Amino acid sequence: MYSLGPNMCLRRLLQSAQLQRAWRAVFVKHVQGRHQGAWRWTHSGGGTYRAVIFDMGGVLIPSPGRVAAEWEVQNHIPSGTILKALISGGENGPWMKFMRAEITTEEFLQKFGRLWSEISKTSVPVDSFFSLLTSERVAKQFPVMTEAITQIRAKGLQTAVLSNNFYLPNGKSFLPLDRKQFDVVVESCLEGVCKPDARMYKLCLERLGRQPSESIFLDDLGPNLKAAASLGIHTIKVHDPETAVKELETLLGFPLRMAVPNTRPVRKTMEIPKDSLEKYLKDLLGTQATGPLELLQFDHGQSNPTYYIRLAKHQLVLRKKPPGTLLPSAHAVEREFRIMKALANAGVPVPKVLDLCEDSRVIGTPFYLMEYCPGLIYKDPSLPGLEPSQRQAIYTAMNRVLCKIHSVDLKAAGLEDYGKHGDYIARQVQTWIKQYRASETSTIPPMERLIEWLPVHLPRQQQTTVVHGDFRLDNLLFHPETAEVLAVLDWELSTLGDPLADVASSCLAHYLPSSFPIQPGLRDSDLTELGIPTAEEYFRMYCLHMGIRPTENWNFYMAFSFFRIAAILQGVYKRSLTGHASSATAEQTGKLTEFMSNLAWDFAVKEGFRVFKEMPATKPLTRSHHTRARPQSLPRTPGMRSYVTSTDSSPAHVSKGALVFSPEGLSAPVRELYQRLKQFMERHVYPAEPELQHHQASAEKWTPSPLVEDLKEKAKAEGLWNLFLPVETDPEKKYGAGLTNVEYAHLCEVMGTSLYAPEIFNCSAPDTGNMELLVRYGTEEQKARWLIPLLEGKVRSCFAMTEPQVASSDATNIESSIREEDGFYVINGHKWWVSGILDPRCQLCVFMGKTDPHAPRHQQQSMLLVPMDTPGIKIIRPLTVYGLEDAPGGHGEVLFEQVCVPKENMVLGPGRGFEIAQGRLGPGRIHHCMRLIGYSERALALMKARAKSRMAFGKPLVEQGTVLADIAQSRVEIEQARLLVLKAAHVMDVAGNKAAALDIAMIKMVAPSMAYRVTDRAIQAFGAAGLSSDYPLAQFFTRARALRFADGPDEVHRAAVAKMELKRCS
């Protein structure tokens, strides 16, 4: 699952001392030129320090050297080229000039880019590197430095930053630091001088009003330190911030780290009345509790603020509700107190609780107290600095403690009434929907989809145990030396419920990126190398220990867990807007709701795919509505039709497919799929039609409708996606649902009842034909480039065969040329009726042209995959069908002029275009027929409803004999056509597309005209309204009419049928 990708290389690279040395060399060279003989290392110490001066890059924020190395690896740029470009020109090179503000950012990027390109012999995206270097993600102050600066200032010492920096394009200097932390800030770009020029240091000392001997300077670059030391300033070389802070602590003689890990001074908005609290504690703890009360705030506790208290010998933790108006049932500290007390008695490691104070007069809100439990909290789930075996042990301990929580005997622990029994997930889904709605600030599409999807995919069976509700690594306190969990923290969301929700919750970090702002994740880590179990392994470990079978719908639990986090983050965000958030980062975290909901939706989609992937490939035959056909290999009786139907039910025939002529005869899983499709149509597609139609007539018509995109996501999550790929093309169900043609015929008919439906299920022409072409004939590279995005519904495609200047019903007439030239194919031609080419998502054109006009008639043609952004493709105009443009795909008239395509874009090989066309258009064309049955059914249904309700000449239309006759005629014709469609599909299933040629030709001859007649009758019964866009009839009619050409003219199919029929008789 996790590969040894660029990240691993990156890590190794960053560890390499060579790189660090190389980076420093830039500056060494620079300094040597200017300060020869001026070195003097001094660490003489002594005296009292009054000021600490910090360099910025490499001391307070990550060094540019690291950023450059990371960027080079990610962009496949040879290592060290940035460095070379930077030193190039020395003192008068673009970099040094930029830092002295002698050139603008634009000039710098130009000159630097040129130098860099010369060195690397290729064009380099210098802007992208510069953006990364100055991005918020990278340029972030190290927390250990923030802590140290706070402590230094708390002791009355001064602080300064002395930085070689530059101006940003917005005219501000690059200083991603809180200036309030420093008494003095000296920036090279403002002063026009750079370190190690002595003037920089002197300026800084002057502004601080300090002597060199009273100051300490921290930098990661030797030359800068040497220059400072030569002035008599004490220096610390920074290799890594942690070690540097320790060294600084020694020099200053006081601690720079908070005595209590993960704490900080209490935030202004989170202050609590100390006097009142002190009095309360003294009463509680007895008279011996004297001395000043020390109060710090834990970084933890986004939701319920948590404080560290030291009073005399007592070390306590106080947890309280946040101030302000709270969402219903949230922040129940009373419950936390109760569960921790009960679990401690049941042997679960939790901090020892001491007291619950529900009187808001004491500190403003209810709170409870527990003993402070020293230990380690691992905030980074990749557990940096540990050995793989230690990491494995930590995750195993985490897993075990979860099992322990889930194994608590509710009755013995007195927790039977701690929550409701059963339906936990259903209730949780509703709770979080409600919480989300209460704090909603704007519409987030994936949240909306999840709100619909989750309630209809709830797990059927659930156990009831204690659930923690937010079980993750950084809510566990570990023994500092062993992998023992000393305490499970933060029980705010605990209740009785489905334990698997906790397991899923503890795997969230596995799917978050390492740079995730709230909490680093493991998504881009090599877990095997780290020794950390994958989410699947972690889940299996849990099941094994609990003695249960792994659940199938694990994806549901993950989707739910991410949804819940998204809803929580939205609450935090909403509170941050009203100024009551308990964390300074609340606003930032709230904005991550959308990110989390997208992750949740990915799991919903996975769950949808799991459902249809698990349908058996061979369909057990059930019920009475089917007959079976003999395969071609069986001996034929002379004069008989080749594929007679048979009612033989011997097992030998079972796997060969069945002519199921009504949906009731489908196998159980396909019947279920059919039902779900119908429900989806009722619930989502038909109601969306007015809006979709409105979009097609609006000014935005050439832009895909966002509603279609939304419905596509929903369909994916239901597993109603790529149903069209027949099992014989995709036997391993690698790309699609693996249905037989007969099975798909029933589903495709349902999709045909709405003109918008096929695209929503990724089952629309011409993409389906093109996808099947790629599955059958594409190389692995072609599949990766085109098939996968098409299957994902991310892009669309078109098919260009028809030409205005020749009768294109005879494809041998096609004149467009495909010429080989210098290892490329060059295309020239004039095409029209290219459906879908105007869609902005259309990225692929399957082009048919002649590679060899002198070859035998059916070997002159070839098919090429042409990327739509290839120069030379000119869309002349959109064509209309009865005045309709069919936006956003449309039908384009297109010129291909000197369009140059790599040779590997040829499908199958030159001269094989006809062969492919047969393969492509077999199943693809009968899909149209399947849909035409759907058009007709809907038209007849509308006609019946209208005829029953409309009165003319004193009675409903339905009592008019002509109307009755039309209804009867339509029913009969639909049934006839459907049987023929099913038969063609059936023969394709049992004997292949080639053998089904006659049946395919027959149905293509029959279906469009039948649909055309049925919709025409329906329109007639509707009166003028039938021609309007208030009903889909007019569009069905034009589509059916167009399909009498688009699928090849009727006459051509008729000629084909006659030819085959005549052959048969002879």
Ligand SMILES: Cc1cc2nc3c(=O)[nH]c(=O)nc-3n(C[C@H](O)[C@H](O)[C@H](O)COP(=O)(O)OP(=O)(O)OC[C@H]3O[C@@H](n4cnc5c(N)ncnc54)[C@H](O)[C@@H]3O)c2cc1C
């Ligand atoms: C809505 C729509 C979408 C389309 N989409 C695409 C697309 O995406 N890509 C693409 O390449 N093309 C597309 N087409 C074009 C379609 O494939 C062609 O229109 C069709 O192949 C006929 O070619 P033609 O228009 O050149 O007619 P012609 O070949 O000129 O034929 C004209 C008429 O001649 C008669 N005729 C032809 N052959 C015979 C015969 N053997 N016996 C008796 N009479 C005959 C028929 O009446 C026929 O209608 C589309 C067409 C429509 C209407």
